[in-house]
Amino acid sequence: MNLPIFEQWDKGAEAILRHDRTVEELDGKENMDKMIMLACLVFGILTSFFGIGIVLLVIAFVLRKNGGFRTKIRQQIAAANEELTQARYQHTDYLAEQVGAKLMIGQWAWFRTARKALLYSNERFIYLDADASLLVAYNKSDIKEVYRERVHTGSHTNASSNTFGGATAIGDTGLSIGGANTNTNSNTTDFYEWHFDVLTNYLPYPKVSLVLTDSPSVENMIGKAYAILKP
Template sequence: MSENNLPANLNLFNYAETPDFDSWDKGATANEEYEQSMKSNKMWRRIRPFAMWAAIFFGMGAFGQSTVLGILVWVIAILLAKRSLAGHMLDNAENDANAKLREIQGEHAELCANNVAKKLMIGQWSWFRSGREALIYSGERFAYLNAAQGSLVAYNNTNIKEVTRERLHTGTHTDSSSNTVGGGTEIGNSGIAVGGAKTNTSSDTTDFYEWHFDILTDFLTYPKVSFVLADSPNTEDLIGEAYAILKP
């Protein structure tokens, strides 16, 4: 794409010559597996309360025949309870299914980013991804894409008015604990005792942060590109690299 044709607001999938996620073979398979996993999870969540109560009533009857059998059936009922092992297993299965789908969606976004970069960028270029969004940049051009929306916006670096990066504090969580040690001593045979106690308190406070990276441009159709990224040393490094190259 010629420098004179930028900035431009483009269709991501047409420009990258890449199918959208639902039409991509790997994406279609991931969607199907996710839907099957969610249906199975939902079915077991519906069945579990009935199975739990059935086990409780069966256990009550089983006590008349065998105490061991009754206890065993009640253990099964406990395992089927909402906050028990079965509940945690269903929660973990749902979390795993969501994580697997997000992983494939991220892979699709990276495929789009690489295909865009091969056509658009000149010389050496870099990119980073957050979720299904990606920023591709070099010393001459940069582009923002959103694979969930199918959008692509490409710019010359001369379109940049300002670049900012900021590490923002988003909240605090404190865990605290206390331990009291003490006792009393009786005074003779008077029935009177004196005593005291010492309480040791400790707390552990965790602060949470996130990075905001913004590029302000003179392109009125899409004047600002923004990323919100989880805080980590790697995030700071990749934002620092992009900031150094794109800062006018």
């Protein structure tokens, strides 16, 4: 099949051009802010005995690395990068739909994770990796085994403690007897991901492996594919 890579896809080329222009413009603004900040800092120190020096130091403080202006620029760059990433995902969706329309038989379904997609039906399944420009089609009879597993990837614990107590004076001695109690609370969050593997007897590409985020919708999606593909 003659499928366009992201850079050759019309929407992909537009997204790259828009991203590059935006990032170039924002980088220019950030570099200008750095130069202005350094100039204000130097001249502010040299003229700190005068009112203008204080003003220049204030401007340098506002334009510092963690200041509001620089932070906003970095947020805009992050937004531009995210927009490009979403365009790449849309390209993967486009490829999956094109492949399915031409190669799948009967009723079929598909799902995507990042730039990888799996198309499947009772007759065959197709693995697509858009980043690697890889497309592999299998008949269902090629499948040896299908595995799905919810894998624990780590955990994070938040803990807090509160201490309270008091003391009792002993006569007029100036001494006190006291005690304290500490209550500790902790909350642990576990993290998981789904692994979905298909083993085949197709020697050029015998194994398809996908790693997906953990959510009820993903679990349901994998469950449907597992039920249809498992031999």
